[in-house]
Structures are given as structure tokens and as C-alpha cells.
Amino acid sequence: MNLKSWRLIYTGYGTAEHNLAIDEALLNNFKEGDLPIFRLYRWKPSLSLGRFSNVRETLDLERLDNLNISYVRRMTGGGVLVHGGDLSYSLILPRESFKDVGVKKSYRYLCKFLIEFYKRLGLSASFAYDLKLDVSKSDICMVANEPYDIVIDGKKIGGNAQRYTSKTLFQHGSIPISLDEIFLKEVFLKDLEDISTLNKIGIKATDKQLSQLLVESFSQTFKVNMVSDTLRIEEQRSADELLENKYTLKTWNQGAKHITSKPQWLHKKIRPSINAELESIFTDTHVNTVCQEAMCQNISECFSQKLATFLILGTLCTRTCSFCAVAKGKPMPLDINEPENVAQTVKRLGLQHVVITSPTRDDLIDGGAEHFCRTVSAIKAVDDSIVVELLIPDMRENKESLKLIAKSGADIIGHNLETVPRLYHVRKGSEYRRSLRVLKLLASLNPDIAIKSGIMLGFGERDEEVETLMHELLDAGCDYLSIGQFLSPSNNHTPVVEYSLPERFENFRNSGMNMGFAHIKSSPYTRSSYMAHEYLEVGV
Structure with missing residues (x-):
């Protein structure tokens, strides 16, 4: 030492x-x-x-x-x-x-x-x-x-x-x-x-x-x-x-x-045999998915329908959020072939709605914005009618990076708040107000895109705090919202404080829709990109 x-x-x-x-x-x-x-x-x-x-x-x-x-x-x-x-x-x-x-x-x-x-x-x-x-x-x-x-x-x-x-x-x-x-x-x-x-x-x-x-x-x-x-x-x-x-x-x-134990409504099974076909394709095309890296409980349901959320910019995150299963560490250099690999995988699967996300890359000057843009362009080159949805980190509120993202050609851009401001100790390196400003700036930079965010229940948030958060999201220009149950990935992560009843999710959905959101998906197994195509089916 x-x-x-x-x-x-x-x-x-x-x-x-x-x-x-x-x-x-x-x-x-x-x-x-x-x-x-x-x-x-x-x-x-x-x-x-x-x-x-x-x-x-x-x-x-x-x-x-x-x-x-x-x-x-x-x-x-x-x-x-x-x-x-x-x-x-x-x-x-x-x-x-x-x-x-x-x-x-x-x-x-x-x-x-x-x-x-x-x-x-x-x-x-x-x-x-x-x-x-x-x-x-x-x-x-x-x-x-x-x-x-x-x-x-x-x-x-x-x-x-x-x-x-x-x-x-x-x-x-x-x-x-x-x-x-x-x-x-x-x-x-x-x-x-x-x-x-x-x-x-x-x-x-x-x-x-x-x-x-x-x-x-x-x-x-x-x-x-x-x-x-x-x-x-x-x-x-x-x-x-x-x-x-x-x-x-x-x-x-x-x-x-x-x-110690999950309630009866939280026992969705992961079936490796169902996952095998898509996992083989992703290995063959050299792409990563957040479904696999974050150990998502919906993986078998989504993979059986040939749906997946692509993870670009590597698999290592530079922040240490205590709720997330994505690995932390020093990231590898960018794969210059990744945008084209993702586009060809989208073509192979015949996807018409694609969700792209990434770990936080604070080591990159632009936070990975240019790489996101190259990925959108590669997908649109395959078929311009494909809906591309981006779920981005906060890019450290770099205005030039966010401008690139807003003008990338993506149809929906999301950035998750994850939880209420009082509980932001679970989001190391992030700030609630900064995330709200990121959403507001994206909405102002390109009024033609839809803005989306997501939160999880189960950290100990109060109902009135969630209601305030929803109002602040609307003020920031947010159109879509996902609300799901936090499930701790392991004993080394933040533990679950409360398993919310399904009725609580439905109550927040009804309340949010009455506030003015275009669409809210709210249920225990809802995740940011879960059945993402359903948001556009109701329109903005």
C-alpha cells in the first residue's frame, strides 16, 4: 500500500x-x-x-x-x-x-x-x-x-x-x-x-x-x-x-x-430452451442484449416472440448503481462494427420496432452519442420504416451529445428516472434533477420525437412521491412512462423493501393517464423496453 x-x-x-x-x-x-x-x-x-x-x-x-x-x-x-x-x-x-x-x-x-x-x-x-x-x-x-x-x-x-x-x-x-x-x-x-x-x-x-x-x-x-x-x-x-x-x-x-420470498404474482419462469435460438443468433452476429446482461425476468417471454433490447457500447458500466445487474468496470474500446452488426440482426429477426440501450460510458467524451447515432443510421438504412427507440444514460447532461441523440433519426428517446429523489442513493453518480433536465432538453431539441421514462417500485417510495415524480415528468415533456417492480438481482445488490400489489401499479397507471400521459405501462413485470411497440399503437 x-x-x-x-x-x-x-x-x-x-x-x-x-x-x-x-x-x-x-x-x-x-x-x-x-x-x-x-x-x-x-x-x-x-x-x-x-x-x-x-x-x-x-x-x-x-x-x-x-x-x-x-x-x-x-x-x-x-x-x-x-x-x-x-x-x-x-x-x-x-x-x-x-x-x-x-x-x-x-x-x-x-x-x-x-x-x-x-x-x-x-x-x-x-x-x-x-x-x-x-x-x-x-x-x-x-x-x-x-x-x-x-x-x-x-x-x-x-x-x-x-x-x-x-x-x-x-x-x-x-x-x-x-x-x-x-x-x-x-x-x-x-x-x-x-x-x-x-x-x-x-x-x-x-x-x-x-x-x-x-x-x-x-x-x-x-x-x-x-x-x-x-x-x-x-x-x-x-x-x-x-x-x-x-x-x-x-x-x-x-x-x-x-x-426472503416473492409473492405469488412474481414467479415468472426463465426457460433456457426457449432462449436458445435467439442466444445463438446473437452469438453469431456478435451483438449484446440487456435482456441477458441485466438478467431480465421477461427474457423467455420476449425471446419466444423474437423481441430483444440491444445493448451497445459494450457490457461494462462506469457507474456503480446498487440496483442494477449490468457488470461494472473499465470498459473495452468501442466495436466499430457494432452498429452494422445490430442492423443486420434486426433484419434477420424481421423487427419493426427496435430498442437500443447502453451502459453508462462516462469514460467517453460524448458519452457514446455518436455510436448511438451510427446505430440508428445503420438500422434505418436497412428499412427506414423501422421504429427505433433509444434508452440512453444521462450523458452527464452534455448538450452537444444530447443534440446528436435528439437529431439521430430515432422515433422515441427514453431516459429513466428509476426512483424518487429521496432514494437516489441507489443511483451512484446520477442526479434526479439532472435526469429531468435531460428529458426536457431532448423534448425541446426535437419536438417530433416521443419522450419516455421509467421507474421502479420497491425501494421504499411513498405514493405521494411517485405522484409528484409523474407531474415533474409531464412538465419535462415526457409522453410515455413505464412502471415496474424492482427485483434485486442478488444479495450483493440493494434489497427489495416492498413488493407492491398489482392494484398499486394499476392505480398509478390510472392516475398518470388522468394527468395527461399518452401511454403508461404499469405492472409488476413491466420494464423500460417491455412490449415497447405497444406504446406507439395508442399514438401520441
Whole structure:
């Protein structure tokens, strides 16, 4: 690790929601060239819940609410952590720092300073893996349940977790100093004698002494300088917003309960045998589809009718939206043959309505606008009567790029809002108002095209927020709207907060049509390009 200087930020005591909001705010505001961050903080008695833990099988949340015991869901994994007597740290640094170590080894590497910390206290600490201990899975983080958990005398001490994106690495953990056993018994309704703390082991030191020792251990282990600092204005503002719009909401903190099973109306089957014919054609013509890359549940239904949404500009996205299954990473160079390959595939399938989309390509100066235009031209050269629909990223609101798109010859241009502004933390790198401006600019640049957008239900949005969003879409010049159910692609993505009843989708459709939309498709399985030809059948 070759990072010589670190920002040292001590934020003192805070509630669980306060501490987690600061962590995410620091992570969201971390930019290339910034000093890496080492943050120290303490907790008021509370619980933090692993992002994907089945909390209702572990805790009686209604009882905790009645006792006014605070519990907050983390953005990292794991089980239930009890806070109140622990000193915690958070690290934020560029992921590329570990190109010579490897991301998979970075967790063990970074935890070396904790081994050094305990050593300076006169304790013999080791990784569970090194001691060849059997690890056991537990929803309560008090036993060694991972190979690189730190143990003293065979017992796990504290907890650490890591999360990384394409650009950053985040790790946080705790040093258990003491434990409020009365609070612990109130939470779990039983004594938990196996939890190790420094006080139980016989270590007596003040918070200040332990904090200084932890910082010194980090500095000496990695031979780095620590530069004392405080939260910047934009970091504090971001933390305040996350506190209000995420970490104090039950839709976030209890959201994991909704991902255990789908309702009966969400059991559409994917049939590989049906998909095989089109998959073979796409392999033969060297084209990609978002149906495959995003693992769409409608794939068999659409492929059986020889319908597909083409994915151009590669298959890797430069943003890290936590709800999307499209792979993230450094994209490959553009395939100059792709526009013609798509056009010939359209001809081969005999399509009369074609939808083209792409991952976000912030690495390209024009966001991929020219490549979109070349693809439209290639399709129109095959048959000018083919309806071409584009579903574009925000192009970073580059006006020249959006002008190219608007004048490309496409018949419908879409850009999805995805969700209400309060929940935009799931759209990393995107801004709600910017997306609205993109739609409005497209409509003004070419009044002859139809403007389309799409949203998903299931993130914890309120009905009145969706109604406001629809009004704002109409004000931006939007003609068409798709509304579908968010289905989390995996346990590593944002979990579903709520499965909306079919009636809720129908209510939003009726409300939107009364507002003035030309057409709305709204149902649990609706997606942006699902049965896209049906929108034009009703006309604008």
C-alpha cells in the first residue's frame, strides 16, 4: 500500500444512524486524488444490522421499537453488531492501492494494524484462519464466523467488514472496550457470556489512550503520516441528507425482511430452451442484449416472440448503481462494427420496432452519442420504416451529445428516472434533477420525437412521491412512462423493501393517464423496453 498521508477524522460519540450516515457520506464524496481517510468514532448503545441479514429471524423488532432501542441497517454485510462500548474505525481509500496486493487479500492486509494494536496492549491476537479454528456462521457477531476474524484466546474480538466499488475500498470495524450487559440482555433476552471485551480481558485504559494507540498502530504498521482533519461542508451536508432520507427510515432499516420470498404474482419462469435460438443468433452476429446482461425476468417471454433490447457500447458500466445487474468496470474500446452488426440482426429477426440501450460510458467524451447515432443510421438504412427507440444514460447532461441523440433519426428517446429523489442513493453518480433536465432538453431539441421514462417500485417510495415524480415528468415533456417492480438481482445488490400489489401499479397507471400521459405501462413485470411497440399503437 503506497499512500503516504491519511486524513485522520475523529467524530466522537454518535447514534448508529449518525455514524453510518457519516461513513456513506465520506465514501460518496471521495474523489480521485483525495487523501485516504482514517476515521475514529464511538457509539451510543444501539444495534447495527448486516445489509442482507434476515433481521426478523434474529431480533424482535417490534419489541425493540417498544423499548426505544435503536437499530440501523449497515451498507456492509454480516449479522447483528451490538454497539455502546466500542471504539470504531473506518477506512476509505482508492481500490487501485491494492493492485500489488489484490483486492481479495486487502482485508487481511488492512487488518494487520489491529493485530499490532492488540500486541501493543500485551495481547496475543491472531486471525482465525492462522489458528486453524473452525468458523461457525452466526447472525450474532460474537463468534469467529470468517477466516480473517481476529481472535484472542480462541474468542472473536470486535468485528470488521469491507465493501468496495470499481474505484474505492471501504472497511470499518470496532475495538470492544466494554459492554453494557443490561442493554445486551434487553436486546437478546439472554446472557451472552462469550463476548470478549478489553475490560473483560483485564485491559484498563482511557478512550483517549486507546484512540492514540490505534492511530499509532496504523501509522507504524503502514509507515504513513496522519493529518488531523474535520468533516468538510459537503461531507456534513451529505451526511445530514442520508440521515434524514435513509438511515432513520424503517423502509431501509427493516427492508431486509422483504427479500426472503416473492409473492405469488412474481414467479415468472426463465426457460433456457426457449432462449436458445435467439442466444445463438446473437452469438453469431456478435451483438449484446440487456435482456441477458441485466438478467431480465421477461427474457423467455420476449425471446419466444423474437423481441430483444440491444445493448451497445459494450457490457461494462462506469457507474456503480446498487440496483442494477449490468457488470461494472473499465470498459473495452468501442466495436466499430457494432452498429452494422445490430442492423443486420434486426433484419434477420424481421423487427419493426427496435430498442437500443447502453451502459453508462462516462469514460467517453460524448458519452457514446455518436455510436448511438451510427446505430440508428445503420438500422434505418436497412428499412427506414423501422421504429427505433433509444434508452440512453444521462450523458452527464452534455448538450452537444444530447443534440446528436435528439437529431439521430430515432422515433422515441427514453431516459429513466428509476426512483424518487429521496432514494437516489441507489443511483451512484446520477442526479434526479439532472435526469429531468435531460428529458426536457431532448423534448425541446426535437419536438417530433416521443419522450419516455421509467421507474421502479420497491425501494421504499411513498405514493405521494411517485405522484409528484409523474407531474415533474409531464412538465419535462415526457409522453410515455413505464412502471415496474424492482427485483434485486442478488444479495450483493440493494434489497427489495416492498413488493407492491398489482392494484398499486394499476392505480398509478390510472392516475398518470388522468394527468395527461399518452401511454403508461404499469405492472409488476413491466420494464423500460417491455412490449415497447405497444406504446406507439395508442399514438401520441
